[in-house]
C-alpha cells in the first residue's frame with residue numbers, strides 16, 4: 001500500500017495519474033494546502049520541503065519509505081513497476097529524464113508564478129506578467145516543436161508526459177491553444193485515457209474548486 005499525501009494541484013495530479021495508470025493500491029491523504037496543513041510538523045516529517053506531493057511506500061524492503069518531490073516520486077514508482085520509464089542505461093530512459101527535468105525545472109517554476117501573478121496579485125504588475133507570459137510562450141513553443149516530431153515527448157507515453165500534462169492549462173496562462181495544434185492533439189489523447197479521468201475524478205472528490213482540475 002502506498003500513501004499519497006496530496007492536494008489536486010498540478011503537482012499532486014501527476015502522481016495520481018501515474019498511480020492510476022499502474023493500477024496501484026494507494027490511499028489519498030489530503031493535505032489542505034489552502035489551509036496551511038503543509039506546515040504541520042507531522043507532514044514535514046514526511047515531506048522535508050513542506051510541499052505536496054509526498055508518498056510513503058509501505059511495501060519498501062527496509063520498512064515504510066517516504067519520498068517528496070514529484071519527479072523523484074514518478075521515477076521511483078515507475079521503476080518499481082517497470083512501466084512508463086525505460087530501463088537504466090538506455091537512451092530512451094535519458095530522453096524521459098530530459099523532459100521530466102524540463103518539466104520540474106522550467107515548467108512548474110515559471111507557470112506557477114504566472115498563475116500567481118495572474119490570479120492572486122492584488123493589482124496587475126506589468127513587469128512580472130510580461131516576463132512570465134513571454135516565458136510561458138517560449139515553453140509552449142518548445143513543447144509544440146517536440147510534439148510536432150513525436151507523439152509523446154520522449155517517444156512513447158511516459159512519466160514525462162504525465163508530469164507535463166496537468167500544467168498545460170492554456171486559459172490560465174493566456175495562451176490560445178489553437179495556435180499549438182500538436183499540443184492540443186497530445187493533450188486530447190492524454191485527457192481521454194481512463195486512468196487520467198479517474199485521477200481527475202478523485203481530485204474533484206477532494207477539492208472540486210481547485211483550478212488545476214479545469215481541463216478546458
Ligand SMILES: N[C@@H](CCC(=O)N[C@@H](CS)C(=O)NCC(=O)O)C(=O)O
Nearest residue numbers: 009011033038051052053069070071
Ligand atoms: N518541486 C516540487 C513542487 C511542489 C509544490 O510546489 N507543491 C505545491 C502544490 S502544487 C505546494 O505544496 N504548495 C504549498 C505551499 O506553497 O506552501 C515538486 O515537484 O514536487
